Amino acid sequence: MVKVFMxxxxxxxxxxxxxxxxIPFAGGTDLMVKRGRLRGLAPYFEKPVLFLHKVKELxxxxxxxxxxxxxxxxxxxxxxxxxxxPLILKYAIAEIASPAIRNLATIGGNICNxxxxxxxxxxxxxMNARVVLSSFTSEREMKIMDFIKGPGSTDLKEEELLKExxxxxxxxxxxxxxxxxxxxxxxxxxxxxxxVARLDDGIIKDIRIxxxxxxxxxxxxxxxxxxxxxxxxxxxxxxxxxxxxxYARIIRPIDDQRSTARYRKTISLKILEYFLxxxxx
Amino acid sequence: xxxxxxxxxxxxxxxxxxxxxxxxxxxxxFDLKGVKERCGEGECGACAVLVNGKLMNSCLIPVAQVDxxxxxxxxxxxxxxxxxxxxxxxLEAGAVQCGFCTPGMVMAIEALLSQNPSPEESDVREAxxxxxxxxxxxxxxxxxxxxxxxxxxxxx
Numbered sequence: 001m002v003k004v005f006m007x008x009x010x011x012x013x014x015x016x017x018x019x020x021x022x023i024p025f026a027g028g029t030d031l032m033v034k035r036g037r038l039r040g041l042a043p044y045f046e047k048p049v050l051f052l053h054k055v056k057e058l059x060x061x062x063x064x065x066x067x068x069x070x071x072x073x074x075x076x077x078x079x080x081x082x083x084x085x086p087l088i089l090k091y092a093i094a095e096i097a098s099p100a101i102r103n104l105a106t107i108g109g110n111i112c113n114x115x116x117x118x119x120x121x122x123x124x125x126x127m128n129a130r131v132v133l134s135s136f137t138s139e140r141e142m143k144i145m146d147f148i149k150g151p152g153s154t155d156l157k158e159e160e161l162l163k164e165x166x167x168x169x170x171x172x173x174x175x176x177x178x179x180x181x182x183x184x185x186x187x188x189x190x191x192x193x194x195x196v197a198r199l200d201d202g203i204i205k206d207i208r209i210x211x212x213x214x215x216x217x218x219x220x221x222x223x224x225x226x227x228x229x230x231x232x233x234x235x236x237x238x239x240x241x242x243x244x245x246x247y248a249r250i251i252r253p254i255d256d257q258r259s260t261a262r263y264r265k266t267i268s269l270k271i272l273e274y275f276l277x278x279x280x281x
Numbered sequence: 282x283x284x285x286x287x288x289x290x291x292x293x294x295x296x297x298x299x300x301x302x303x304x305x306x307x308x309x310x311f312d313l314k315g316v317k318e319r320c321g322e323g324e325c326g327a328c329a330v331l332v333n334g335k336l337m338n339s340c341l342i343p344v345a346q347v348d349x350x351x352x353x354x355x356x357x358x359x360x361x362x363x364x365x366x367x368x369x370x371x372l373e374a375g376a377v378q379c380g381f382c383t384p385g386m387v388m389a390i391e392a393l394l395s396q397n398p399s400p401e402e403s404d405v406r407e408a409x410x411x412x413x414x415x416x417x418x419x420x421x422x423x424x425x426x427x428x429x430x431x432x433x434x435x436x437x
Contacts (some may be wrong), residue, residue, distance in 0.1 A: 001298055001300075002300075004282060004299045004300065004345060006299075006345060006348065025343075028341060028342065028343065028346065029323055029341050032302070032322075032323075032340070032341045032342075032343070033322040033323065033341070036321060036322065039318060039321060040305055040309070042298050042300040042301045042302065042305075042343070043300055043302075043343070045300065049299075049300065051299075051343075051345055051346065053346050054348075054349075077335070097323070097411070098323075098326070098410050098411020098412075099336055099389070099392070099407070099408060099410065099411055100323070100326060100329055100336040100337050100338050100389070100411045101323050101338065101341070101411060103332075103335040103336055103337050104337050104338070104341060104342065184410065185410030185411055186323075186324050186410070186411060
């Protein structure tokens with residue numbers, strides 16, 4: 001049986017993480033399935049397990065100085081119930097799994113799993129979220145886009161824990177999220193889409209677009225967004241084929257058990273087209 | 282590792298592998314067989330229990346995670362007035378066929394009604410979205426919840 005730790009403070013948790021190279025255990029909704037064995041057997045862990053549920057410093061949502069700080073161990077339900085959370089993130093979380101799983105699963109877990117289909121990621125990408133990574137001796141902060149490196153791979157070091165997620169509060173008058181799955185509850189995304197925009201007097205002052213499950217990491221292309229920003233919403237209609245063409249070049253999904261590359265690509269471009277035509281108005 | 286928690290209103294302590302699933306602990310160590318296992322991966326809700334009043338799948342919880350918390354299973358709930366209301370509503374609406382999903386459904390319904398005593402149909406469907414039933418086609422269960430909310434007015 002592996003060693004199991006249940007620290008009460010972040011300091012203690014970080015010391016254990018450093019000394020034992022223990023596997024961080026947040027909500028556990030993915031770990032318990034991935035590491036599950038036959039019925040009646042405890043899940044298998046080859047390294048010590050570091051339970052985080054008693055670490056108070058990792059919980060709670062704080063609103064301060066134009067930004068929202070979300071403790072990594074906040075459950076999806078807690079985030080959904082909090083009034084300070086940006087809408088685009090709430091829309092995505094409302095469609096993750098089921099109420100029972102949202103009561104257990106954490107945002108930190110969803111991020112650190114770094115699944116290409118992780119549903120909190122596209123909203124966090126469009127909100128320019130940052131992650132705070134703590135170790136026993138230091139702390140660093142980085143863009144979530146730089147933190148996520150590939151399927152199941154992040155920049156988290158062996159002695160670090162994801163402490164919190166920081167989201168700058170910005171105003172968007174268009175907030176659109178769409179998840180495509182096989183059914184409404186408990187399905188993993190075939191494709192997900194997060195789009196936000198700020199329109200002022202018919203001018204697109206800001207627009208941000210991110211796709212999930214169409215590439216090894218969530219996809220966002222600031223260089224294409226730049227070309228849309230500053231344009232009149234009516235003039236943009238004529239430019240839609242050109243924009244779709246640009247995204248078509250970088251949307252590179254795969255075939256897997258959930259869907260096919262062809263379906264994913266077609267649907268993501270259709271959703272993008274809908275967003276540009278029907279939502280930006 | 283010694284794990285202490287409150288199980289169906291009683292303080293319990295158990296020396297157990299802290300990674301053992303709560304589902305297995307309640308079924309094997311405490312003989313509470315109303316908590317069912319079907320999918321074992323959080324999809325079906327047959328193993329649903331309340332932890333500190335919140336609905337959770339006990340197959341996804343290592344017992345260490347409920348240390349210091351309150352766990353309620355169908356066995357701890359079945360002697361309450363609220364349960365009786367749900368039971369009658371299930372009978373009246375024909376919401377039980379094989380019965381395997383029923384304990385998890387009932388826990389999900391308690392979780393809903395304790396938050397929202399007069400739910401709309403859409404609230405009910407959302408609240409039960411993590412509980413699968415392969416017999417009834419769900420409509421009778423939804424009817425039963427709406428009926429229970431009506432009959433149990435003031436209870437929740």
